[in-house]
Amino acid sequence: MILPIELLIALVVWGTLVGVDLVSLPQMMIARPLVAGTVAGAILGDIPTGLKLGVVFELLQYDILPVGAVRYPEYGPATVAAVATAHASDGVLGLGLGALVGLVTGLAGGLTINVLRRVNSRIVHAAAAQLESGDPSVLARLHVGGLLRDALRAALVTVFGQVLAWLARPLLGGVLSVRGAVLLAVAIVATALAAGAAGTLRLVGRGPNLAWFAAGLAGGLAVTIWLR
């Protein structure tokens, strides 16, 4: 299914805003997969799919602690691409294909962040003498240039994700059996849950917070069983 052009434009604009929010401006957490996926779902008129993929990528996000200059995948625009892929396919097939497209887009997004930082480093290094003059216009030019480059990077990652979404449906949707689609979804959802648990335990550590984690886990399990 080819999305109408106005929806594609809306997704690319949203993916770009999400990509810029991750590091550059304003870090209000629209880059979190939960938010990126839900709004992408709303754009497509399919909020449940947006929520579901948002949850999958939010769990994967727990694997990352963005401290210092650490390198990490970019799951915001990735979730937008995942939702666009899943929207056109039914049920479990959509979940698996969407998550796969999102993972590849997330990997590509992470690589572009590293490239952008290297480019920024070269530009700042070249302008070192001008910066030492204390000219505020030089500062503003370097800074705005960095912001614009990040916006361009985020837009390119989002477009890349949308192209993958467009390719994945006819290429993989047609050859995957129902069992294969389920296996794909199982593989990605399972690793997302494992990444969520492992990432959280890294944050929690072995101190007193571990008891709180265990208490939460027990409470969550009790509610899950009770609701069944």
Place this chain on the structure above:
Amino acid sequence: MAAVKRPLARALLRLFAVQGSYNYERMLGVGVGVAEEPLLRDLADGKYRPAVARGAHFFNAHPYLAGLAVGAAARAEHDGAAPDQIERLREALCGPLGSLGDRLVWAGWLPFLSGLTLAAIALGAGWIAVAAFLIVYNIGHVALRWWALKAGWTHGTRVSIALHHPVLHRAVALLGPAMAFSVGAALPLTAAYLSAPFESWARVALAIVAALSFLAMRLRGDRIHGLRLSLALAAVALVVGIIWP
């Protein structure tokens, strides 16, 4: 008072983009210089440009708390502190601001609210949970940025007083357990929510793969992480799915 408030407001707005030119050479330095510049405009002619240049030197910290360094350095420039003292102040703030911000936000406030949101979605709250997450998170986010800038501007070179504020330490002490509890509770609820569309054999497979993946990430966390493992297992599932009709 109004004469001070306007530059502070400008600095705050610029702080939202403090990582806009993030790079491996000066890290947040250029962004910090841009944010500090409105607070330096009323310095005497011979002091303004050297102060702007100092502001753009290497700096790295948590972005939400960078305002503390911006305010403190600008205040120190106004108070006539020696240039090397201001440089030392900035250097001394990098570690504590990074560590405090990471514990308070990245390992506290953010995963705490994210865990609550995941649980709420799994329980059927839908997009309203996501909207509530955005609003509540950003109340804390904006308040922290504003407090940091104002505290830095108020205390100048004695900014360590602000870093020892009891509310900050109480928040870190509370958010650790709250985060652990909320994400712990969210995990089983989320597992049930995501596995709902699967048949029973697929749910068993999901539990086995999740358990093995968790073990792999715990035992070989240095080499195996979520993205790498997800892609590897997805590739295997794709191959199996194509050759096994």
